[in-house]
Amino acid sequence: MIHKQDPELSTLPAGSGEALRHRSVEVERGVLLIGVDLGTSRAAISTSNGVRECVSSVVGWPKDRVAQKVLGEQPLFGDRALEHRLSLDLIHPLRDGNLAFPRLQGEDRDRARRAAVALMRHLLQLSRPRQDMVIQAVIGAPSKATKEDKQAILEVAREAGFDRILVVSEPFSVAYGIEVLDEAIIIDIGAGTIDLCRLHGTLPEAEDEITIFKAGNFVDQELARLIALRHPKAQFTLNMVKKAKERFSGVVESSDRAIVTFPVQGKPTPLDITEEIHQAVGLLIPEILEAIQQLVATFDPEFQHRIRANVIVSGGGSQIYGLRRALEEGMGVIGGGTVRIVDEPVFAGANGALKLAREMPRDYWQSLQ
């Protein structure tokens, strides 16, 4: 038996039990299963050895020798890359939910591909695999990902060190994780896309899926525009706006105000952006409602009421305060509906992918090598 230290055990506070402090998670030689959710803004993994991580989908290489000396030669990832972005060439390997490089040319394509491989390798390292393990991964792709998009995922994952790879629709992955396989609509609200998937007991087909290309990033841009309109002298970046949105999107329809401190001509100044957030976040609701209506309308009329009664929302964007109520109210025009938010919306896709990996028959995995 090979012993492997559980990373959380070392951080247990003193007095929590000597037995637990020194106990290790025993992992036999064999297979490591990983569920991967590749998002435009964030990538999440959930593994069979208990690892759960979420990183920003950004890779940065030191710009020059000085930066190399300070930060090292290896690329930085996630929040660390964002923190040192002034010294790095930052690359976002995902766009609109898919890997960016298939749609690029020349040097841009090479850089984006290199970043995608680096990010996948980083995710694999976060999984803490042993050298002798076979890595089997289920990786989520957007609903409307093309075959080229899915092949790009296979290619990059293989190069990063994954041994056996399955690509699956991300909303389907969410549905599988919560064991909702029939008569439901899954809505995955991310940064690049909002993916809707209608489930009716089979693998979703093209007509069962809708992708809306206005999601978290669109809201950030719109919010930035509205803030600039009202506070023309305020200085801010999209990253600052994004953080403000994530922090305050919960104040929509509440009595709290969203007060941020942005520099105005160099002087930190409190700005009330409650109305701007309300407006920007609210832009998503009509788009989602329209997509729901489309999926309901093209479903068997005898069972439309069933999928209306089972609308499930996941993804980072599901945390918008009042979303559930807004969607249910909006669905009133098509006969009403019931909306619920999944537990752990950020990891719902990765958890579902891990469950798929666990329940996929062994023979199938072996055939995928």
Place this chain on the structure above:
Amino acid sequence: MQGKNLPTLQKLLEDAGSVRPLGELRERGIKRIRVLSESQLTQAMRIAFNRALRHQLGSLDLPAAVLERLREAAEWEYRSLLADGLEHVTPDFPTTLVTPPPTPSAPSADLPRVPPPNLDPGSPEFHKIEERMAHNLTELVRKDWRTELAAATRHQQDHLEALEQRIGKLVQALESTDRVLHRIQQVRPTESAPLGANANALDPASPLFERKSELLTALFQANMELRELRGAGAKNP
């Protein structure tokens, strides 16, 4: 002693002191002399007496007549000392007679034993003074009691806060332990089973077994097609 007819303060000071010629003083190196009049000495004595009385008696609210009698008594004592001779008086004479004033928060130990001078114990005035002294003593005791209570309360609160912090840490430790246990439970013994085993396969007894089996098969086939397309693309770029 109180029956004596005392001379005036000036006469006492003249008798108590000694006369020295100015030349002798110059020979001793004394070039300047501070001259005090009887009225200045009397005034200084009165001020000293008032301060001492205030410090000694605290917030006692004594009638003016009583205070005046106390002053007269003090002045009498002062003159009596002078009449008896100052040989026994040390150079720091004024400070040995007046004890250092206690701190304002500490009640004077002399407080209960200060008798109103020349007062008939049976007189109404005496009773009034006694009542006032009792009242003031009670107030002092109450202040001390509250101070002690506040100190004890503070100590208990500090103790409670320390206990609450310990409880908070223990709760955190328990939650961390729960998470680790939960995660360990999630890692089934055959989770990373040797190649060739798949103990995580679908449970045939599960109500979703058939539905899931179909879905997994469809997913596998879709991925195989993807690889075939990829292979075909590689052969025919």
